[in-house]
Amino acid sequence: MAAVIGRKGLAGLGGAALGALAQFVLVVVVTRAFPAAEAGAFFTATALVLMVAGIAKLDAGNGLIYFIARAKTYSYLGISGYIRAALVPCALVAAGAAILLYPRLGPPVLLLPVMVVADVLLAATRGFGLMRPTVLLDGVALPVGQVLLVGAAALAGVSGWGLTMAWAAPYLPVVVLAAAGLRGRVPRTPYLPGTGRDLWRYTAPRSLAGAIQAVFQRVDIVIVAALAGPAQAAVYTAATRFKVVGQLANQGLAQSVQAGLVRALADGERERARELYQAATAWLVLLTWPVWLAYAVLAPWVLRLFGPSYAVAAPVALVLAGTMMVATACGMVDMVLTAAGHTGVSLANLLAAVGCTVLLDLALIPAHGALGAVAGWSGGVIVKNLLPLWQLHRRYGLHPFGRHTLAALRRTAVA
Known part of the structure; x- marks a missing residue:
């Protein structure tokens, strides 16, 4: 590792x-x-x-x-x-x-x-x-x-x-x-x-992307409070608190491989880029999937830590766990896309993800509260991951899993 x-x-x-x-x-x-x-x-x-x-x-x-x-x-x-x-x-x-x-x-x-x-x-x-x-x-x-x-x-x-x-x-x-x-x-x-x-x-071209990313990370809580009230916002925040686990694990791994990916893609070393991407994705899955599976199974009991009334948010936890498993299986796909120099494409993907989240939130939160909010967030996350995954496959033939995955895990285990 x-x-x-x-x-x-x-x-x-x-x-x-x-x-x-x-x-x-x-x-x-x-x-x-x-x-x-x-x-x-x-x-x-x-x-x-x-x-x-x-x-x-x-x-x-x-x-x-x-x-x-x-x-x-x-x-x-x-x-x-x-x-x-x-x-x-x-x-x-x-x-x-x-x-x-x-x-x-x-x-x-x-x-x-x-x-x-x-x-x-x-x-x-x-x-x-x-x-x-x-x-x-x-x-x-x-x-x-x-x-x-x-x-x-x-x-x-x-x-x-x-x-x-x-x-x-x-x-x-x-x-x-x-x-x-x-x-x-x-x-x-x-x-x-x-x-x-x-x-x-x-920096200026990146400022817009940073602003949109900041909105994407937290706009759901604000929309829940506006459309369904602060009580539903509390339920939603409690049930989705574990999503920070995947975000921070992704960030920690990205810090270690970003420079290598940039160099490999700049030098045209696609095999080296593929190896780094697949190894990092494998470790991301190994680190986070046990958390999501455990949360999905134990959600009714874990949510009681926030108070007896929060156990009703178990369906929100199930949607969160499933979505994060899909997202981590894609790996740090957006970072690979930007490392390849496609910052404009990355910005367009982020705009599509935010638009998807907001539209679904507006449609679902009034009737379904916190569950509607997590459905909107889930749609945005899936768009944010599957779009660049398809783009990387089309442009470079890169996949998050492949023949490098097991070899990378064996080498890192020996190291």
């Missing part, structure tokens, strides 16, 4: 696992401490804040990773200018969004710029090849801090925007520590003319 995902991939996977566990505990704490309507209002508010933060990031973090990693090859001159050029627009967009959302969400939304700046700074540390700040701060400190503060607020009887503030507060130390981690690595240099133009010429 180490041969496939590498030491950094393992570190990212470990941090992701702890983060997923903390998020699960957070949902249990909130659903146990508050009625379904109050819990749903909290989940809707946090989903909306995270969705807006994902849009306001403008994908500047990925742009910084590209330019910082590239600058290391030549000189560090201009890195501080790239960081400033990334931070200022993102912070301004986040501040504007905070002002617009303040009448609805109250004081917690004022931390939106802090959330966005923290993400950009952590991305800058990854540009220097450092995974530890991301793992420790974003993967461990942030979710654990949220569990502790939200738990304390619940014990103290705090609700409403006070509870949301407890959830958002851990971003403050994260942004300070992320900035401190960069301080010794970024030389303070004069701003070089053209730095911002270069950064945003590269």
Whole structure:
């Protein structure tokens, strides 16, 4: 396994696992401490804040990773200018969004710029090849801090925007520590003319895709709350909390194979690309399918952890488990497509997935509540995975499973 995902991939996977566990505990704490309507209002508010933060990031973090990693090859001159050029627009967009959302969400939304700046700074540390700040701060400190503060607020009887503030507060130390981690690595240099133009010429096309991805990840909770009420939003959030397992496992594995896939496809080494893709898919299935099968079988009992009334969401859990098994069987298919240079096609696929989710949600949620929402989400996920799978097969003859799968598993097991 180490041969496939590498030491950094393992570190990212470990941090992701702890983060997923903390998020699960957070949902249990909130659903146990508050009625379904109050819990749903909290989940809707946090989903909306995270969705807006994902849009306001403008994908500047990925742009910084590209330019910082590239600058290391030549000189560090201009890195501080790239960081400033990334931070200022993102912070301004986040501040504007905070002002617009303040009448609805109250004081917690004022931390939106802090959330966005923290993400950009952590991305800058990854540009220097450092995974530890991301793992420790974003993967461990942030979710654990949220569990502790939200738990304390619940014990103290705090609700409403006070509870949301407890959830958002851990971003403050994260942004300070992320900035401190960069301080010794970024030389303070004069701003070089053209730095911002270069950064945003590269990043701007990706900003749209990042915004759409942020919407796709959380729009379902917001739509459930709007169409079926906050109580159904709480049921939906609890029943679908396990989907983060597949998302984080995919992310952890992607970090270890992305560079190799880019090189293999750029050099025309399709066999090497096929081997990497199939090996990573095999491990993704091995890591996550037992979770989905267990969740499908044990859902009526697992859901009782959130409270007796949540057991009725077992059908939602079944749809989630089946959908995630299909998605993980496709592997990190969208990443392979973008590694091959087809970012425009990837964006079109994402738009199709979001459109499918929204249309199904609007049609099904009013009558079926949380079950209709998971059906809409499932349709979007299937589109998001099967479209690029067909495109990769047509363009490159790549498949998630094949003759490389067993060989890759044997080699990684020996390693």
